[in-house]
Amino acid sequence: MFVPSALPEAKGVAVKEEGPALPPTAGPRPKDSLAEAHDRVVAGRAADGDPHAFEVLVRRYSTLMRVYARSILGTNDEADDVVQEAFVTAWQQLDSLEDPGVVKSWLMRIVSRRSIDRLRARRVHEDIIDYDPPAVEAASPAQVVQARSLADAVGRALASLPAGQRRCWLLKEVAEYSYRQIAADLEIPESTVRGLISRARVNMAREMQAWR
Amino acid sequence: MTAPHHRQGSTRTDALDPANLDGHTIEELSAYLDAERTPTNFSIESSPGCQIALTALERLRELTAHVLEAQAAAEPAPPDSWVRGIMDRIAVEARAGRDIPITHPAPTAHLTMTEGSVRGMVRAAGDSIPEVVVGRCQIDGDVTTPGEAITVTVDVSVAWGESIPLAAERAREAIHGQLAKHTELNIDAIHITIQDVRFSRTDAATATTQP
Numbered sequence: 001m002f003v004p005s006a007l008p009e010a011k012g013v014a015v016k017e018e019g020p021a022l023p024p025t026a027g028p029r030p031k032d033s034l035a036e037a038h039d040r041v042v043a044g045r046a047a048d049g050d051p052h053a054f055e056v057l058v059r060r061y062s063t064l065m066r067v068y069a070r071s072i073l074g075t076n077d078e079a080d081d082v083v084q085e086a087f088v089t090a091w092q093q094l095d096s097l098e099d100p101g102v103v104k105s106w107l108m109r110i111v112s113r114r115s116i117d118r119l120r121a122r123r124v125h126e127d128i129i130d131y132d133p134p135a136v137e138a139a140s141p142a143q144v145v146q147a148r149s150l151a152d153a154v155g156r157a158l159a160s161l162p163a164g165q166r167r168c169w170l171l172k173e174v175a176e177y178s179y180r181q182i183a184a185d186l187e188i189p190e191s192t193v194r195g196l197i198s199r200a201r202v203n204m205a206r207e208m209q210a211w212r
Numbered sequence: 213m214t215a216p217h218h219r220q221g222s223t224r225t226d227a228l229d230p231a232n233l234d235g236h237t238i239e240e241l242s243a244y245l246d247a248e249r250t251p252t253n254f255s256i257e258s259s260p261g262c263q264i265a266l267t268a269l270e271r272l273r274e275l276t277a278h279v280l281e282a283q284a285a286a287e288p289a290p291p292d293s294w295v296r297g298i299m300d301r302i303a304v305e306a307r308a309g310r311d312i313p314i315t316h317p318a319p320t321a322h323l324t325m326t327e328g329s330v331r332g333m334v335r336a337a338g339d340s341i342p343e344v345v346v347g348r349c350q351i352d353g354d355v356t357t358p359g360e361a362i363t364v365t366v367d368v369s370v371a372w373g374e375s376i377p378l379a380a381e382r383a384r385e386a387i388h389g390q391l392a393k394h395t396e397l398n399i400d401a402i403h404i405t406i407q408d409v410r411f412s413r414t415d416a417a418t419a420t421t422q423p
Contacts, residue, residue: 031339031345033345033369033371033410034345036410036411037345037347037369037408037410038369038407038408038410040347040367040407040408041345041346041347041348041367041368041369041407041408042347044347044348044367044407045335045346045347045348045349045367047307047348048307048328048331048335048348048349049307049308049328049331049332050332050335051299051302054299054302055295055299058290058295058298058299059289059290059295062290062294062295062298063284063285063287063289063290064280064281064284066284066287066290067280067283067284067287068280071280080294084297084298084301087298087302088298088301088302091302095307100347100348149282150275151275151278151279151282151283152282154272154275154276154278154279155279155282155283158276158279169276170276173272173273173276173277174276174277174280179246194243194246197246198239198242198243198246201242201245201269201272202238202239202242204272204276205228205238205242205268205269205272206228206238208228208272209228209229
């Protein structure tokens with residue numbers, strides 16, 4: 001259970017010898033309006049150690065992070081764990097984030113790193129690039145044609161990419177990794193990364209052509 | 213060259229038809245994009261068909277980000293138990309910061325309060341103003357030496373429709389009042405930075421009770 005009275009700052013007053021009663025610093029119940037504030041305000045506050053603000057970030061971005069992790073991993077099983085781990089890391093490192101306004105892309109990079117760690121752990125059994133599990137949501141050009149919306153069509157096109165292409169594409173275009181970073185993290189040559197991303201782009205474009 | 217454009221916001225996928233690419237291929241254009249269009253390929257740059265295809269390929273990037281957002285929006289919010297699972301793992305750690313000494317008549321007494329607890333006080337004080345939500349709080353100056361002048365810089369979000377100068381002044385007064393009452397900090401200045409004007413339903417009720 002998350003108990004508000006267990007706030008870290010409630011323990012912040014260190015009385016090493018008997019002294020006058022010090023004011024309670026746990027603060028009032030967090031305002032509901034915190035959930036409506038801009039990332040810069042919420043993440044800045046979380047970086048100062050306020051768990052309520054951090055919880056707002058968890059609620060704001062965990063679903064997006066899970067969708068992303070699932071797409072990178074190619075399976076649903078580990079996505080929740082990866083997102084949880086990413087948030088634990090984020091809490092530990094949040095005070096190192098210079099501009100709290102970019103917390104969203106920062107979280108996406110953390111969840112990328114965590115997902116890659118999982119892929120590496122799998123690598124004992126299968127190659128990171130060739131590993132191509134059955135698509136979570138099988139998509140074929142025919143299904144792309146039937147897509148109800150542009151977002152749906154892109155989603156189907158993305159799901160139809162081979163795993164290696166999809167991973168590199170997401171790392172490049174969503175997490176904004178450089179080719180060099182992707183190559184280093186996935187432990188494959190940079191030229192391979194370039195090839196995979198180029199093929200991903202062409203395949204996406206082809207799939208999208210089917211949707212008119 | 214006319215670009216058939218039947219659907220608002222479409223990728224103009226017909227633009228990717230090889231017949232329109234003046235002898236170039238999609239693979240070639242993709243590689244050209246990856247090379248950040250350098251060195252300049254004049255044949256590609258001077259072909260209207262290629263330009264349209266390049267724009268469509270570039271749009272795949274924003275579409276990818278958009279599709280993840282759309283998929284996330286279609287999923288249920290995380291269950292409270294799952295959120296609590298994360299909060300339970302992180303709440304044990306405090307971000308205490310520096311120790312701030314507090315004087316005490318007994319010479320053997322050694323009292324300190326942490327910077328983190330002072331920040332908590334600043335948040336609580338600022339949040340007591342209905343239209344204000346406090347963000348980051350920075351304490352500058354040597355707080356470990358009693359009497360040293362310090363400045364406090366506080367980011368805040370203000371509800372839309374409220375007077376920003378008034379909200380900032382109220383927050384400043386509330387924060388100053390609490391720090392003067394509960395700490396011995398020699399406060400030189402409290403800077404309030406408005407980081408966000410938010411549209412808020414929850415503040416609407418309190419806003420009507422403002423004088």
